[in-house]
Every structure is written in structure tokens, then in C-alpha cells.
Amino acid sequence: xxxxxxxxxxxxxxxxxxxxxxxxxxxxxxxxxxxxxxxxxxxxxxxxxxxxxxxxxxxxxxxxxxxxxxxxxxxxxxxxxxxxxxxxxxxxxxxxxxxxxxxxxxxxxxxxxxxxxxxxxxxxxxxxxxxxxxxxxxxxxxxxxxxxxxxxxxxxxxxxxxxxxxxxxxxxxxxxxxxxxxxxxxxxxxxxxxxxxxxxxxxxxxxxxxxxxxxxxxxxxxxxxxxxxxxxxxxxxxxxxxxxxxxxxxxxxxxxxxxxxxxxxxxxxxxxxxxxxxxxxxxxxxxxxxxxxxxxxxxxxxxxxxxxxxxxxxxxxxxxxxxxxxxxxxxxxxxxxxxxxxxxxxxxxxxxxxxxxxxxxxxxxxxxxxxxxxxxxxxxxxxxxxxxxxxxxxxxxxxxxxxxxxxxxxxxxxxxxxxxxxxxxxxxxxxxxxxxx
Amino acid sequence: xxxxxxxxxxxxxxxxxxxxxxxxxxxxxxxxxxxxxxxxxxxxxxxxxxxxxxxxxxxxxxxxxxxxxxxxxxxxxxxxxxxxxxxxxxxxxxxxxxxxxxxxxxxxxxxxxxxxxxxxxxxxxxxxxxxxxxxxxxxxxxxxxxxxxxxxxxxxxxxxxxxxxxxxxxxxxxxxxxxxxxxxxxxxxxxxxxxxxxxxxxxxxxxxxxxxxxxxxxxxxxxxxxxxxxxxxxxxxxxxxxxxxxxxxxxxxxxxxxxxxxxxxxxxxxxxxxxxxxxxxxxxxxxxxxxxxxxxxxxxxxxxxxxxxxxxxxxxxxxxxxxx
Numbered sequence: 001x002x003x004x005x006x007x008x009x010x011x012x013x014x015x016x017x018x019x020x021x022x023x024x025x026x027x028x029x030x031x032x033x034x035x036x037x038x039x040x041x042x043x044x045x046x047x048x049x050x051x052x053x054x055x056x057x058x059x060x061x062x063x064x065x066x067x068x069x070x071x072x073x074x075x076x077x078x079x080x081x082x083x084x085x086x087x088x089x090x091x092x093x094x095x096x097x098x099x100x101x102x103x104x105x106x107x108x109x110x111x112x113x114x115x116x117x118x119x120x121x122x123x124x125x126x127x128x129x130x131x132x133x134x135x136x137x138x139x140x141x142x143x144x145x146x147x148x149x150x151x152x153x154x155x156x157x158x159x160x161x162x163x164x165x166x167x168x169x170x171x172x173x174x175x176x177x178x179x180x181x182x183x184x185x186x187x188x189x190x191x192x193x194x195x196x197x198x199x200x201x202x203x204x205x206x207x208x209x210x211x212x213x214x215x216x217x218x219x220x221x222x223x224x225x226x227x228x229x230x231x232x233x234x235x236x237x238x239x240x241x242x243x244x245x246x247x248x249x250x251x252x253x254x255x256x257x258x259x260x261x262x263x264x265x266x267x268x269x270x271x272x273x274x275x276x277x278x279x280x281x282x283x284x285x286x287x288x289x290x291x292x293x294x295x296x297x298x299x300x301x302x303x304x305x306x307x308x309x310x311x312x313x314x315x316x317x318x319x320x321x322x323x324x325x326x327x328x329x330x331x332x333x334x335x336x337x338x339x340x341x342x343x344x345x346x347x348x349x350x351x352x353x354x355x356x357x358x359x360x361x362x363x364x365x366x367x368x369x370x371x372x373x374x375x376x377x378x379x380x381x382x383x384x385x386x387x388x389x390x391x392x393x394x395x396x397x398x399x400x401x402x403x404x405x406x407x408x409x410x411x412x413x414x415x416x417x418x419x420x421x422x423x424x425x426x427x428x429x430x431x432x433x434x435x436x437x
Numbered sequence: 438x439x440x441x442x443x444x445x446x447x448x449x450x451x452x453x454x455x456x457x458x459x460x461x462x463x464x465x466x467x468x469x470x471x472x473x474x475x476x477x478x479x480x481x482x483x484x485x486x487x488x489x490x491x492x493x494x495x496x497x498x499x500x501x502x503x504x505x506x507x508x509x510x511x512x513x514x515x516x517x518x519x520x521x522x523x524x525x526x527x528x529x530x531x532x533x534x535x536x537x538x539x540x541x542x543x544x545x546x547x548x549x550x551x552x553x554x555x556x557x558x559x560x561x562x563x564x565x566x567x568x569x570x571x572x573x574x575x576x577x578x579x580x581x582x583x584x585x586x587x588x589x590x591x592x593x594x595x596x597x598x599x600x601x602x603x604x605x606x607x608x609x610x611x612x613x614x615x616x617x618x619x620x621x622x623x624x625x626x627x628x629x630x631x632x633x634x635x636x637x638x639x640x641x642x643x644x645x646x647x648x649x650x651x652x653x654x655x656x657x658x659x660x661x662x663x664x665x666x667x668x669x670x671x672x673x674x675x676x677x678x679x680x681x682x683x684x685x686x687x688x689x690x691x692x693x694x695x696x697x698x699x700x701x702x703x704x705x706x707x708x709x710x711x712x713x714x715x716x717x718x719x720x721x722x723x724x725x726x727x728x729x730x731x732x733x734x735x736x737x738x739x740x741x742x743x744x745x746x747x748x749x750x751x752x753x754x755x756x757x758x759x760x761x
Binding site (some may be wrong): 253 | 631635638645648
């Protein structure tokens with residue numbers, strides 16, 4: 001077996017592992033940015049839905065994306081059995097695993113919009129449906145030889161495919177679920193429902209940042225010319241620029257060096273460079289990251305002002321930054337690096353590539369939003385609502401959906417207090433506790 | 438005018454206060470009048486059950502009431518000092534403290550969340566015990582004791598024997614001259630919320646029911662108040678209101694022109710608050726909705742904030758320099 005084949009396989013395997021570790025990053029991100037009473041539920045459902053996503057990807061997802069078919073969808077290679085793929089410079093099962101990880105990440109992003117109020121059963125069913133009729137279409141269009149690929153759309157590691165798709169599903173969910181109890185006041189002003197652990201959130205960003213080297217640099221799916229090093233370099237620069245930009249803009253505009261905002265800036269930089277990491281120069285990576293850090297700040301304020309409750313800022317970090325990242329190659333792609341599509345506007349490519357990028361974003365974003373919205377709307381009717389009851393939301397989804405708290409010692413006392421304050425009628429919590437004690 | 442019940446006083450307060458809103462001095466005199474009525478009514482009520490006050494005493498107010506800087510809404514901060522040291526007297530005056538506090542609450546003065554009230558034994562003591570307590574506070578120099586001393590510094594008698602309070606405060610002023618205590622007071626109060634951003638914009642609340650409002654208490658009032666209070670310790674000034682405190686600073690420390698500048702800005706701030714704060718309840722009285730301000734108003738507010746910061750910084754430098 002030739003060395004390049006083995007090296008490619010080894011590198012992509014490592015990358016795949018890094019991307020799967022990003023699920024751990026999302027667990028910390030989502031739990032750290034939300035309240036204690038939901039922490040066990042959020043951590044647990046993230047692992048569970050990755051499990052569902054993996055099975056679906058094996059059964060049908062891979063075939064729908066990479067199978068033989070038309071420009072809209074593939075339709076072969078279901079129940080992938082580990083065979084080698086002709087013309088692929090690496091092990092077929094390694095490539096499969098790497099792609100499976102991406103599908104899992106997109107779904108995890110989508111669930112950011114469900115946080116702290118959706119029923120567990122909603123997670124299970126949406127995981128199944130998203131993995132069959134949302135993600136595979138967009139992935140096929142851009143990466144599986146579909147109509148956007150033919151168009152020359154540049155999305156190296158998935159600003160659109162993975163991040164925007166996930167974010168659009170999150171948007172559909174957060175609109176249908178409506179804001180969490182206590183997020184908005186009667187006069188329309190928003191309250192800050194603070195996350196319970198900024199250390200988790202910061203660690204999550206570091207874990208994601210490192211995982212992103214697998215996500216982006218691994219998307220070379222080859223060690224040829226050690227190009228993955230350049231991709232990793234751009235990735236790191238954009239993340240760094242996003243971090244600094246978000247902190248500065250927050251300090252300048254609201255007078256606060258806001259830690260969660262800075263962390264969102266790092267992630268926005270990473271999301272934005274995902275599309276363009278292989279097509280742009282290092283200075284452009286810095287600019288793309290800086291702009292992403294600023295955009296995420298205004299985007300979070302925008303969604304909040306529209307009374308859209310986005311608990312972990314998935315819409316801004318993955319959606320807004322995903323759109324910007326995809327458009328950015330239309331501006332900054334250099335003639336030498338644009339192996340797909342054309343150079344960007346600033347390199348004499350005119351508006352052509354920018355137009356292709358914009359069309360790709362619009363088509364993929366609209367598709368992902370509409371289909372997710374319809375799926376969730378049908379589920380809402382069929383399942384008698386997507387959301388837990390008010391009572392359950394107050395006691396926390398740890399208890400209502402799983403029967404025990406992630407932080408039992410602390411939350412039992414707190415929840416008992418808030419129930420007592422909220423009303424004086426016996427609550428499920430009180431019942432639960434009386435049977436326990 | 439004779440008003441016997443808390444209900445009558447409360448009714449009178451709400452009927453009258455709206456006519457005073459744009460005039461700061463009258464408003465504060467009016468608050469004192471209401472306090473007087475409430476205290477008299479509370480004493481009458483207590484006399485029926487427990488007899489007349491068993492000893493001369495002084496009821497004093499602290500916080501914004503002590504400084505004569507109350508807005509329409511104000512909370513309660515008060516204490517009692519009584520002459521004769523006995524357990525029976527303490528019980529009586531604690532009762533009186535509770536009565537007054539209940540009456541004030543009924544008249545719209547929110548109870549103090551930190552329990553700085555004459556119903557709390559910490560703030561209701563005989564003269565001798567007060568002296569001991571102050572002695573204890575000035576010698577411990579903990580975060581808590583410093584806070585207590587700063588609160589007591591704004592005490593002003595409103596009923597009874599004012600000499601009782603005077604003696605306690607004199608005692609405090611003498612003890613606070615130690616440099617270590619002044620440094621700790623500086624550290625305790627010299628952190629304030631920013632009101633103006635790096636681009637020169639007004640910084641507003643981004644979340645909660647006061648989104649879009651500037652917190653005028655924390656960004657504007659406190660820098661003036663805290664600085665003036667420290668100056669009064671530094672220079673041995675007895676007055677409790679910020680303007681008199683500033684004007685009493687010797688010319689050798691702050692030039693007359695400069696003092697005038699600070700006082701004018703503080704006056705403007707008090708009027709500005711009366712004119713623009715939300716005033717639907719105690720808490721909202723600290724907030725001003727920035728989008729409702731005209732261009733000139735915003736300019737004026739920025740100037741006030743700037744002057745507050747200048748006084749704040751100047752006071753820090755003065756005290757730090759002396760310590761070095």
C-alpha cells in the first residue's frame with residue numbers, strides 16, 4: 001500500500017477524532033451558557049443525538065450525500081460497509097468517519113436553538129429527520145457533486161454546509177419554541193439569563209478551537225504538500241482575531257469587557273474562516289476573523305432586539321458568521337489558492353465568485369430553514385407541542401426529562417425555592433421529593 | 438396640622454409631593470416634614486401601649502435623606518441614639534424603630550435592603566454603646582466596619598436631641614483621621630460604574646427592565662457623593678450634604694473656582710434627575726431613558742458625568758498623595 005494513502009488516512013483519522021471531540025466542546029459550551037438545572041440534560045442529550053446522527057449517517061446520510069444520483073441528491077451506497085472508494089486517496093472508512101463527524105456537528109449546532117425548553121422526544125425525532133432530509137441535501141449540493149458544486153461554490157470545510165445549516169434549523173426551532181420563561185419583559189426589554197459556568201464556556205472554546213484544526217485542516221483530506229499546515233495557520237489567525245475584535249467592540253460600545261462575548265468572538269472567527277481557510281492569504285484570515293468578531297456582537301444584539309431567544313447564540317455564531325465566512329472567499333480568494341471557483345473581488349475576480357457564494361448561502365440557508373421549520377411545525381402538531389410545560393421548565397429539564405439533576409445537591413434546594421416563590425400549589429418537584437425522602 | 442394615623446400621612450404625602458417635583462430643596466424639606474409626622478404618630482401609638490419615651494433620644498437619617506439629596510422616591514436608612522443605657526430602654530427604642538419603619542413604609546419609603554434601620558440593634562443604641570461601637574469600627578478596619586462608618590458619616594438628626602448624634606459623629610471624625618482608615622475608605626468607594634464609553638457615548642443598561650437607560654445613581658450621583666464624603670473626612674467637615682461638603686473644603690486644597698464648578702454640576706445633576714428619571718418607583722428613580730433625552734440634555738448629562746469623574750479622580754489623588 002502506498003505511503004501517501006496511509007499518511008492521508010492517518011491524518012484524516014486524527015482529524016476525525018478531533019472533530020468528534022468538538023462534541024465535547026459543544027457540551028461544555030451549551031451547559032456553561034445555560035442554567036444548572038438543565039446541565040445534565042444538555043450534556044446527556046448531546047451524546048445521545050450524536051449517537052442517533054451516527055446511525056442515520058451510516059444507514060442513509062452518507063449515501064444521500066456521496067451516492068450516485070442527480071444534482072439534488074445522491075441515492076446509493078446506503079448502509080456503508082467499510083469498502084474502499086475508487087479514486088479516493090485515503091481509506092474509505094476513514095473518509096466516512098470524518099464525514100460522519102461533520103454531520104454530527106451540524107446537528108449539535110441546530111440543537112443550540114432548542115436549549116432549556118424543548119422536550120427530550122423532540123430532540124430524538126428531530127435528530128432523525130434533520131439527518132435525513134436537511135443536512136444531506138445541502139452537503140450533497142456543495143460537497144457531493146450537486147448543483148452548487150457544479151456552480152463553483154467555495155466552502156472548504158463547511159461554513160455553509162455545517163454551520164449555516166445547523167444555525168438555520170436552530171432559528172426555526174427558536175421561533176417555534178418561543179423564548180424561555182423570563183427572557184423578555186412585558187415592555188419588550190430582554191433579561192440576561194446568565195450561563196452557570198463561564199469556565200466551562202471558556203474551556204469549550206479552547207476545545208473547539210483545537211478541534212477546529214481537525215475540522216478545517218483535516219478537510220484537505222490529504223497530506224499532500226503539507227497544505228494542512230497553512231489551513232491550520234489561517235484557522236488559528238481568524239480565531240485569534242475574532243476573540244480580540246469581540247472583546248474590543250463590546251468594551252467600546254457597551255463599556256464592558258464581556259467574557260461570554262469574547263468567547264463568542266473566538267467561535268465566530270472559527271466559523272467564518274471555515275469556508276475560506278484554504279483559499280485566502282493570512283492577512284485576509286485576520287480580516288475575516290476581525291469582521292466576524294464584530295458581526296457576532298451586533299448580530300446577538302439584533303436577534304435579542306427582535307425578541308428571538310437564542311440561548312447559546314447559535315444563530316449569531318454559526319449563522320451570521322457562517323454567512324460572512326462563505327461570502328468572504330468571494331472577496332479574498334486568491335488566484336493561486338482558488339482551486340475551486342474563481343478568485344475573489346479584491347483579486348480581480350470581479351463579482352462573479354461573490355455572486356456564486358451569495359447564491360449558495362441564500363439557497364442553502366433558505367432550504368435548511370424552510371425544511372426544518374416544516375418538520376418542526378408538523379412535529380409540534382403531532383406531538384402536542386415541542387415544549388415542556390411551564391412547571392417542568394421551572395424545575396429544570398434534568399428532572400422533568402431524566403428524573404435526576406446534573407448538580408443534585410445544589411439544584412434541589414434552588415428549585416424548591418423558585419417553585420415556592422412561583423406559586424404555592426404542590427409541584428411535581430414537591431411530589432418527587434416527597435417520594436424520595 | 439394634626440395627623441394621627443399613618444394612613445392620613447401617607448395620603449397627604451402622595452397628594453402634595455407632585456407639586457414639588459421640580460424643586461429640589463423643597464422636596465427634601467417636605468421629606469423631613471413627612472418624617473416628622475410619621476415619628477410623632479409612631480410615638481403616640483407606642484405611648485398608648487408602652488408609655489412615653491423613657492429617655493431623651495435622637496432619631497437620625499442616613500443615606501440620601503441624611504445628605505438632603507432625596508428624589509421623589511427614597512428608601513429608609515435611619516438610626517436612634519438614646520441617652521440612658523438600660524435594657525428596658527433598648528427594647529422600647531427598638532419598638533419605636535419598628536413603628537417608624539412601618540409608618541415610613543406605608544408612606545412610600547421602601548425598607549432598607551441592608552437593614553440600616555432603627556429597628557435593627559446595630560443602629561439603635563445608647564450613647565455609650567454608640568461610642569463603643571464606633572471605637573470598634575474604627576479599630577477593626579474591615580470591609581464591613583468601613584461600610585458602616587461611611588454610612589454613619591451621612592447621619593443627620595431629624596427628631597429629638599441632636600446633640601446625641603453630634604457627640605457620636607465628633608468621636609467618629611476624630612478616629613477616622615488615621616491614614617490607614619482613609620486609605621481603606623478610598624478603596625471601598627472609589628470604584629464606580631462608567632457612564633461614558635470610549636467613543637464619548639452614554640453607556641446604558643443592555644439587559645433587564647431598564648434596558649436602554651443609564652443608571653444615574655451609580656454613574657453620576659455616587660462619584661460626587663463618595664468623593665465629597667471622603668473630602669469631609671479628609672478635611673474634618675461636619676456637614677452631610679454633598680454641596681456644603683465641597684464648598685467647605687479649604688481653598689488651599691481645592692481652588693474656589695474649581696469648587697464652584699463641581700457644585701454647579703452637582704446641582705445640575707439633582708435637577709436633571711428630578712426632570713428626567715423614570716420615577717415610577719424607588720428603583721426606577723435611578724434610571725434615565727437615554728433615547729428620551731434631547732441632544733442638549735445628553736450633552737448636559739455628559740458634562741455632569743465628566744465633572745463627577747474629575748472630582749472623584751481629584752479626591753483619589755489628594756488622599757493618595759497625603760498617604761505617600
